[in-house]
Amino acid sequence: MKKVVFGWIGKLLDVDLSKMDWKVRKLGEAVLTKFIGGKGLGAYLLYKKSPKKLDPFSPENPLIFLTGPLTGLGPASGRFCAVTKSPLTGLFIDTHASGFLGGEIKRAGFDAILIRGRSKRPCYLWVNDGRCEIRDASQIWGLDTYSAHDVIMEETDPLARIAVIGPAGEKLVHFSVILGEKLHACGRGGSGAVMGSKRLKGIAILGFGSLRIAEPDRFLRITGSLIERASFSENGTTGGVISANSRGMLPTRNFQETSFEHADNYSPEALRRYRIRDATCLNCPRACVKIHRIPGVKDISVIQYEGMAMLGPNLGLENVEDMMRAYLECNLLGLDVISAGSVLAFAAECVQRGIIPKEELMGFTFGKGEFVCDILHTIAERKGIGDILAQGVKRASEKLNVPELAVHVKGLEMAAWDPRGLLGLGASYATADVGASHLRGWPSTREKPLRSALDVMESLLEN
Structure with missing residues (x-):
């Protein structure tokens, strides 16, 4: 009997823009459990699918959108990860964005979407509940991110979650981004330029699938307590x-x-x-x-x-x-x-x-x-x-x-x-593996102790 790997779909959408073709590939239990998801799975796939000394703008450089086993389930679980070789640093880059797109990838039937090759003309992907279309984007090439988002939504579905590049990505600016839902950027390392080098303007995703949980009742109790503790943020990060x-x-x-x-x-x-x-x-x-x-x-x-x-x-x-x-x-x-x-x-x-x-x-x-x-x-x-x-x-x-x-x-x-x-x-x-990112390690905000060790030495010796 086949073992169920909970939290995962077990599928990868593999898109080859040079051939204008796509396939659904299985992601095995060993890979999913060993590399967990997101950055780990992305690093594995990038290593396996990339030749040595790869130019970031080569058609062979994969651009991979990834989720994790909790994506789409608990509170604050909408983040997704884009992994590629960075044109800015020449190194591995994983860059993350919030919103709803991560959960939509899972509901559309995939744990990850791997894009390689280079289209002969501008295009965008329409990933709709387990299937994929590679559509012409010549009419939106050159548009800003907001305008391109709106056109793709009009051509696909008002419920679709959409990520696009802007003119900077098309021109291969080394720090261009992939902007999701007009709000959430895969911001660091130039993933937008890699997307632009493939002549891929955007990706629209819609899905209605369900996600498997091993112990639903226990999961709901835990996530319920997390939601109770996660208070409304009055100012966000503006403070x-x-x-x-x-x-x-x-x-x-x-x-x-x-x-x-x-x-x-x-x-x-x-x-x-x-x-x-x-x-x-x-x-x-x-x-x-x-x-x-x-x-x-x-x-x-x-x-x-x-x-x-x-x-x-x-x-x-x-x-x-x-x-x-x-x-x-x-x-x-x-x-x-x-x-x-x-x-x-x-x-x-x-x-x-x-x-x-x-x-x-x-x-x-x-x-x-x-x-x-x-x-x-x-x-x-x-x-x-x-x-x-x-x-x-x-x-x-x-x-x-x-x-x-x-x-x-x-x-x-x-x-x-x-x-x-x-x-x-x-x-x-x-x-940090990617360079000067604040999302790799954050030290204690208080680096000096409140009291000198000499002040507490006597009580320590007594105890």
């Missing part, structure tokens, strides 16, 4: 700027400083007047995704701490509305808000030090928020200085012969937490 500023961890002017004199402009209270609604992810009661109306434009955008810090204080922007417009522009173009903020800050410091003429950056330097969106467009379009910046701070600094101004680890721009305020974080950045 991060004030917190990081108070602890000397706020990247300011390309990490030249660790606090920002205008940090109060970025407080949750300051942002609240722009907020229009809260959004939640699959089975999660916290609703930490805060949607804001962007001043001066018709569109709305999620605002989270990392983008706030890197596109605000790190650029020396006093006006929070300048940051918000830059954040939206990154989402529309399909740029990683962390890397984009780092690249712009690097360029601004180059202007500050006379390495780049201000005219090359269209007048942009620290504090000049009115020029930020224009520079982001030159990066996404890879025009002029934007073509150099589109390769990330490591390569840009090498081309300009100023590697000492580039803040990165292994080519991945540093996240928005300055380790000088939390020294253990520096060790985490330095040793």
Whole structure:
């Protein structure tokens, strides 16, 4: 009798865009239980399916969307993972996004979707309840992420969960993202550029399958208690700027400083007047995704701490509305808000030090928020200085012969937490497999003990 592996579907959708073909392959119990899912399963599949010395933009570089055994089940279980070889670092990259798309992959009948090859023309995938179509996307190639999302939804199903790339991914910007549901980015390492190199504009997923649980009653009791403890998040991560500023961890002017004199402009209270609604992810009661109306434009955008810090204080922007417009522009173009903020800050410091003429950056330097969106467009379009910046701070600094101004680890721009305020974080950045990610290891927030060991020695000896 065949053994049931609970939490898993046991199937991989294998798409070959060069052949415009797809197959459903089995994922065996040994592989699923040994590598667990997400990053582990992705690392295994990337290793097995990739030739040595693989160019990230080669058709043979797989792009893999992955779930885990709990995806789609308990609270906060909607995350999915994209694994590939990064064009930014040349290394393995796993990048994660929240929302509903992870659960939809499982309900559509798959644990993972592996995409390889390169289409002759722009296309998107329509994964519908166990089946797949490779559809023409010529009419949406060149559109921003929001517009492309809307067209794909209109052509598939209003219930579909959709992830797309923007113009930056099409132009192979090394830090372009895959944006899911207009809100949730697989942000780090340039997975959007790998997707663009395959001429794959997006993927739409819909499923109605069920997920198997070994002990349903016990599972519901445990997840019920977790939901009771997971309180509503009033501000999401928007309080991060004030917190990081108070602890000397706020990247300011390309990490030249660790606090920002205008940090109060970025407080949750300051942002609240722009907020229009809260959004939640699959089975999660916290609703930490805060949607804001962007001043001066018709569109709305999620605002989270990392983008706030890197596109605000790190650029020396006093006006929070300048940051918000830059954040939206990154989402529309399909740029990683962390890397984009780092690249712009690097360029601004180059202007500050006379390495780049201000005219090359269209007048942009620290504090000049009115020029930020224009520079982001030159990066996404890879025009002029934007073509150099589109390769990330490591390569840009090498081309300009100023590697000492580039803040990165292994080519991945540093996240928005300055380790000088939390020294253990520096060790985490330095040793993380993907580079300077804050999602690999997080040390204790209190590195110094509350009391000296000498003060407690006597009581320790007595006991």
